[in-house]
Amino acid sequence: MYSDKVMDHFQNPRNVGEIEDADGVGTVGNPTCGDLMTIYIKVKDNVIEDVKFKTFGCGAAIATSSMITEMAVGKTIEEALAITRNDVADELEGLPPVKMHCSNLAADALHAAIDNYKEKM
């Protein structure tokens, strides 16, 4: 049901945690299951230097968040905003349709964190 890459990011998630002095924080909820996802970003000279996430969500939510933190680090704010839900699913070599709600949390929370960063500038 899940690709090796999904299982790897689920079992060894990258960048789990909080950034205390984050420049942007975004939280989004999954209407289907009530789970929350929070992403923290640290930005310097318009480039994302660090990303961390926290969730109580399922394996698909954990795998996509872990994946997107790796995709976002080193990117400019504009490049990071251009990462779509589908980009993350593609990078993970696919996700089952029933899990799209869960996996959308990652991209949505990253975009929310970037919006929060822009508001504070």
Place this chain on the structure above:
Amino acid sequence: MYSDKVMDHFQNPRNVGEIEDADGVGTVGNPTCGDLMTIYIKVKDNVIEDVKFKTFGCGAAIATSSMITEMAVGKTIEEALAITRNDVADELEGLPPVKMHCSNLAADALHAAIDNYKEKM
């Protein structure tokens, strides 16, 4: 939203994994989110000697499974069958209503594993 005990079992889940030569294996699915939960038991002289679980489910599913493995070890088959969904939630000092679907997986999978053990006897 979650008790300290839930967070502890979510962040440090006990008895994650498989039992290769299990005496009983039970798998149940969560109709809401599509997640699966599998519980493996090892039985000797009618007593559960070892329990392990595997899931792709959310934090509530992980916490309840971790909790129920601790509750079931050392119990007789009859005592383990008597553990209800509510017993697990009580032991965890409560769970939010939106998560009842997820947290029911643990008790249901344990019961399914015991049924499987009985069938094989």
